[in-house]
Structure formats: structure tokens, C-alpha cells
Amino acid sequence: MRSSIRRRIRSTRTPVALATGLLLVLSACAGSAAGNDKGKAADEVAKIGLLTPATGPYAAVGEDTRAGLELYRDTHGGKLGGLKADIVVRDEGAGPPTAVPAATELVKQQNVLAITGIVSGGSVAGVLPIAAANNTALMGVAGRPEFPDPKLTAHVWSFNTQSYEAGAAAGPWVKDHVNGPVYAIGPDYQGGWDQLKGFTDSFTKAGGTLANPDGKTTFTPFPGTQNFLPYLNKIAQSGAKAVYTFYAGTAAVDFVKQYRASEAAKLPLYGSGPLTEGRQLDAQSDAAAGITTFATYGADLDNPANRAFVAAWQQRHPDRSPTIYAVAAWDIARSLDSAIGAVRAQKKPLTPEAVNTALGSVGQIDSPRGVMQLNPATHSPVQQWYRFEVRNDGPKRANVAVEQLAVLGG
Structure with missing residues (x-):
């Protein structure tokens, strides 16, 4: 029964999935385009903020998020965009009282290129103005509410879904x-x-x-x-x-x-x-x-990207299956890989604003959930359910x- 369902799901994929083979080739090059730079660039570090629950009812979500982000980095030479990647982890806690000061530190003191994670919708609402004021991308792994202010939407990127x-x-x-x-x-x-x-x-x-x-x-x-x-x-x-x-x-x-x-x-x-x-x-x-x-995701989805992802995941975490939060974090890392690489390839200063702008040109992502793309208006995935x-x-x-x-x- 299960194999027949998989065949049916594969055979009824939307036309966008036909691009998967090409995407596999392109994605292998996306993050490394600037990786041959020498000299001073070799000493640069891509510092990414990870703000996610370490305690409380969503601690497991936070753990899966961190695992997905680190798995991508570590299986890609420890780099994003050709630079050594440093993930700075802070506790989101249960919402804004913890998340807002942690995000402020990440932006103002740690000078991260982007903030990833964020589980609570309240945390997103509290942290987003801080990120927007610094032109820093806020890349979430959970569903999020809608934000009517385009100045805020320009800096929030959801790699899971919109909550509704x-x-x-x-x-x-x-x-x-x-x-x-x-x-x-x-x-x-x-x-x-x-x-x-x-x-x-x-x-x-x-x-x-x-x-x-x-x-x-x-x-x-x-x-x-x-x-x-x-x-x-x-x-x-x-x-x-x-x-x-x-x-x-x-x-x-x-x-x-x-x-x-x-x-x-x-x-x-x-x-x-x-x-x-x-x-x-x-x-x-x-x-x-x-x-x-x-x-939008289950560990048994039968596509090449998911088979590779699950195999890598199980080598590190044989006790549990990956979740959509781990997949969203993996896709965030993949998108940062591409965006940072694009900024460096264009010889532009590597700033949070430049990375945020480059995220808009990442295009289709060969995700473990299937080929998807961020909607240019809402910055949330267009994807199969x-x-x-x-x-x-x-x-x-x-x-x-x-x-x-x-x-x-x-």
C-alpha cells in the first residue's frame, strides 16, 4: 500500500517539480561561488543568530531547529557562502520577554548577518521591529501571523508556512x-x-x-x-x-x-x-x-532531496525522525548559503541588509519537502500540502x- 501511494504522489507532482534535476546541479554550486576568494576573505566569518526555545513546552522544536541548521552547515564543509559559519545560539524562551532582549543582543552586539529560528508568533511580532530597524532578515521555522506593514514584511522570511x-x-x-x-x-x-x-x-x-x-x-x-x-x-x-x-x-x-x-x-x-x-x-x-x-512534510516523502536529508539526519539522530522544523532550518541554511555566496560574488560588502536583499533572489529550493519557492510578496513558501x-x-x-x-x- 505504502509503495503505491508513493508512486502516486511522485506521478502527480506539480510542474515546478520537474525542475528538481536542474536545481540539484545549481544548488551544488550556489553556496560555493565565492568560495575561491583568497586573502582577507579567508578570515571572514558568516555569523548567524539562532533564536529558539531551549526550555519550556517547545524545547523539542528548538532542538530540532538547531539540529537542522547545524546539519546543513556541517555537511557543507562548515561553511555558508564560502565562509566559515558561526551559529550564535540564544534562548527564545516562551515569548517576547525573553526573545526581545536576546534578539537585541544578537543584532547590536553580535552583529549577526541574519536571525533564524523563532517559534512563537508573539516572539516574531516582538523581534521583527528590531530586525527591520537594522535591516536584518528574520528567518522563521514555524508558522507566522500576517504582517500588513510592508516595511516589516520586507525583513521576515517564513520557511514553514503562514499559520492559517x-x-x-x-x-x-x-x-x-x-x-x-x-x-x-x-x-x-x-x-x-x-x-x-x-x-x-x-x-x-x-x-x-x-x-x-x-x-x-x-x-x-x-x-x-x-x-x-x-x-x-x-x-x-x-x-x-x-x-x-x-x-x-x-x-x-x-x-x-x-x-x-x-x-x-x-x-x-x-x-x-x-x-x-x-x-x-x-x-x-x-x-x-x-x-x-x-x-507539508513527513520523513517518508519519497524524493531525492529527502532521501539524502533523512540519511544524513539519521547518522546523527538515530533515535528520532526529522520534523518540519528541522527541514525549515535546513532550508534556511541552504538559502543563506546561496544569498551570502551571491553577495560575495558581486564583491559587495557583506552586511545584514545585503543578505536580506539577496534572499529575494534565491529562487526555487530543492527542499526535502519537495521543490518550493518563497512568495516574493509574503516571503512564505509556495508549496505542496x-x-x-x-x-x-x-x-x-x-x-x-x-x-x-x-x-x-x-
Whole structure:
């Protein structure tokens, strides 16, 4: 079954995927175009700031982000754009109170060429004005809210998704496959609001109805909610025919395990990719079986770039599968490789502003998720979305791609 699904996914790729072979050749040269410079350039260092959670509910996301960034650098001679790459790591913490002073130090004292990572939408909102004032690129690995100010958008680059897109991809499919109302639930913070709005907007536009009281999404306090049973009991009594959710990190583990132990367990559970990613899936164990998620990446995607990436990843991290956060960090490093190389090839001063400008010309990226490109207006990926199911894959469970959905981000 799995091999036939893979063949179907490969055979139905969008036309942009036909460029993959050419991209493989071009990308091998992109970061090294300026690598033959001699003299003073040999002493230069490409200093990149990595601002990501080291503690708290999203610590695992931070660890995967750092691992993806370092994996690209270390498998490319320790360099980005032909220069030795120094990754300066700071703790994002749980949001702006920690992220803002850390970002200020990275920009003002460390003089980094770009800031990568950033998981919390609140952190993005707090850090972005600092980055923009210094013409420094802010390159995120998680979903982000929309920013209407073009002066800010010019400096924010999202290598995951815009936060509403997972729900937007899921809504029409859920409407077509669930005969009745759906209960929507998620965490009460910016990322949860955006994720669930994407679902409720697309689901109701397709003709679906919500089983929630007053037809409004139920939001659980974040990060304080660890006992979901009161909410799950209400879901079981709501008349819902299915549930759609977004949780990530430790909250995803708590929610899924308690879901399977509750009266709501009889209902199909749908969610965005982080619900069952990486170590969350391992911790959820049997409770995750059969869950359907909507995402842009799974470690089993069958394309040359992903096979190479997963092989390199497993050499370093045999205990866990890569996540979209690791892939986004890998793609960030690849894009910085290209952008820094382009600035140096043009003999321009290597400044944050020059790197930010060069990112706009990176073009298509042969990512492990498939060929994608950053939208020049929104600076977020135009990419293929998939439906995944948690299934047995040998001795372990995995998120298995079973269907292509829409291409979003245009």
C-alpha cells in the first residue's frame, strides 16, 4: 500500500517539480561561488543568530531547529557562502520577554548577518521591529501571523508556512469526509488563533458547521493546560462527528493521550502536522494510531532531496525522525548559503541588509519537502500540502503521506 501511494504522489507532482534535476546541479554550486576568494576573505566569518526555545513546552522544536541548521552547515564543509559559519545560539524562551532582549543582543552586539529560528508568533511580532530597524532578515521555522506593514514584511522570511494554511488545506477535505458538525479546539495564543481560524474559515466556507457552543472555536489556556479531560468530555457530549485541533510540543502529547482515554475517542481526530510530529509521535505511542494530519512534510516523502536529508539526519539522530522544523532550518541554511555566496560574488560588502536583499533572489529550493519557492510578496513558501495518517511503519509508527492536497502560498 505504502509503495503505491508513493508512486502516486511522485506521478502527480506539480510542474515546478520537474525542475528538481536542474536545481540539484545549481544548488551544488550556489553556496560555493565565492568560495575561491583568497586573502582577507579567508578570515571572514558568516555569523548567524539562532533564536529558539531551549526550555519550556517547545524545547523539542528548538532542538530540532538547531539540529537542522547545524546539519546543513556541517555537511557543507562548515561553511555558508564560502565562509566559515558561526551559529550564535540564544534562548527564545516562551515569548517576547525573553526573545526581545536576546534578539537585541544578537543584532547590536553580535552583529549577526541574519536571525533564524523563532517559534512563537508573539516572539516574531516582538523581534521583527528590531530586525527591520537594522535591516536584518528574520528567518522563521514555524508558522507566522500576517504582517500588513510592508516595511516589516520586507525583513521576515517564513520557511514553514503562514499559520492559517494548515487549516485552510484541511477544511475542504474534512467537510467532504465528515457527515456532520466538527468540534474545533486549540491553545489560546497567536499561533492557535491563526491555525484554528484557517480551519474554521475554510471549513464553514465549504458548507461545514461547528459543533462548538455558539459555533466558535474552544481555546484552552496556554501554557497552563495539562488536563484536557473537562474539554474532551464536553466534546463527547456536543454531537460532534469529528474533532479538528492544533497542538504542538508537550501539549500535543497530553492532548492525544487524554483524547484516547476519554469518551471522545470514538470520534476521528484531525489536526495540523505538529500534532504527531517527531518525538511527540513516539511519546503518544498507541494513542496516536489512525490520527490524520495536514502538513507539508513527513520523513517518508519519497524524493531525492529527502532521501539524502533523512540519511544524513539519521547518522546523527538515530533515535528520532526529522520534523518540519528541522527541514525549515535546513532550508534556511541552504538559502543563506546561496544569498551570502551571491553577495560575495558581486564583491559587495557583506552586511545584514545585503543578505536580506539577496534572499529575494534565491529562487526555487530543492527542499526535502519537495521543490518550493518563497512568495516574493509574503516571503512564505509556495508549496505542496499533503494528508498524512499515523500508521505502522515496520516496528515503529510514522506519519505516512497518503494524498496530495492543494498547493498553497501563492
